[in-house]
Amino acid sequence: MTTDVTIVVATRNRRHQLLSLLPRHTAPVIMVDNGSDDGTPAAVAREFPGVRVVELGRNAGAGAARNVGVGLARTPYVAFADDDSYWAPGALDRAAALLRRHPRTALLTGEVRVGAAARRDPVSAAMARAPLGTEPDAPGPTVLGFLACAVVLRRDAYRQVGGFAERLGTYGEEALLAMDLAAAGWNLAYVPELVAHHLPVPAGRDPRARRRVETRNRVLTAALRRPGSVLRAVVADAWRDPAGRAGLRDAARHSGWVLRHRRRLPVEVEAALVTLSRAGATAPLSAEVPEPVPSAAA
Structure with a gap:
């Protein structure tokens, strides 16, 4: 089991899917529950005593839940997973090694494989085209967006910029964090060898x-x-x-x-966002996308 990475899982009312995926996690897990009323916290505590269960008692949103989880983690690196996703074997060990080797990189986003067929998410395909190029001391192409279920990040960098803006709740909260990390001088990189599997539920959301x-x-x-x-x-x-x-x-x-x-972004970060826009790429909104629906470009 990976010892330098903690997996933070934000969840709400996805008990059955969460219980089926928790055995696939290969690092210590902190599960933060956003006020589930389907018995999720009790079921996880009963079936997975090694998982740290945190109950917020209300639906504070995914960003707030992740902030709580990162605050409780004691490892230098944190990976996010959704209640419908998991990291491929070996991905977190590799991510930790890359972050140790590249001290200016705060966040690694991996390749998302969607559904039972494990098709590559269009977000990942867009990132692979690397419209921003690759920094000399980075482990992969520079990005300014990510899907939260497919990132491993440096805990200190996350806390430096304040984590997710909790007021944004869930859906599209990633974009602001990506901008703030870049504005603080950190690099964000796409590394396709880090694979995250996403098994979205095709129904249940409005x-x-x-x-x-x-x-x-x-x-x-x-x-x-x-x-x-x-x-x-x-x-x-x-x-x-x-x-x-x-x-x-x-x-x-x-x-x-x-x-x-x-507060306005540094000139170089704003210029990079303009470059992405002109290349036809936009920051992804969320990994919460039913399988038949294409994801937004990265």
């Missing part, structure tokens, strides 16, 4: 509600870090969809928070 939250978070992230021109483009795009318009209204309710926490 797609319109999800689009609403994704839009809210996309708008808030742009308002917090990007130029006004980018924010205007994001708003215009959201306005075309009824769920997007609802997301815009939700975002407006957080205007005071945005004003208190807004």
Whole structure:
């Protein structure tokens, strides 16, 4: 079992799938439960006594749950997994070795293989095209986005930038963290040999509600870090969809928070985001995608 990495799993009401995947984890696990009412915490504690179970008692969102898990971890590196994902054998040992060898790299994102057929997620295919190139001292192509179920990161770097913005909850919360790590001078790299398997549930979530939250978070992230021109483009795009318009209204309710926490990205990070946009690549929103639906580009 990997000893330098802790796996943090955020979950809510996915007891059966979580119980089936926990045996596949190859490092110590901290499971943070977001107010499940299906008996998840008790079942995990009973069947997997080696897993540390943390109950938040409410649905605080995936980002908040991961922040709690990282705060409790004592290893230098942390891997995230969802309740419908797991890391391939050997991936976490390799990730730890790469992070030791590349001290300027804060985050490694691996290749996501989706479903029983283990098809490569389009996010991974986009990252492999490496529109930002590869830094000389990095283990793979530079990225400015990731799917949370497929990252291994340096715990100190995560804590340095404050982790996930808990106000963003779940869906699209990764983009802001990626920007903040890059703004702090850290490299983020795609390493395809690190494989994460994602077995998404094809039903059970409300797609319109999800689009609403994704839009809210996309708008808030742009308002917090990007130029006004980018924010205007994001708003215009959201306005075309009824769920997007609802997301815009939700975002407006957080205007005071945005004003208190807004800070522009360094010129080089903003330029890299523009390069990604021109290359037709955008930051992924979430790994919570039913198998028949293509993921967003990275």
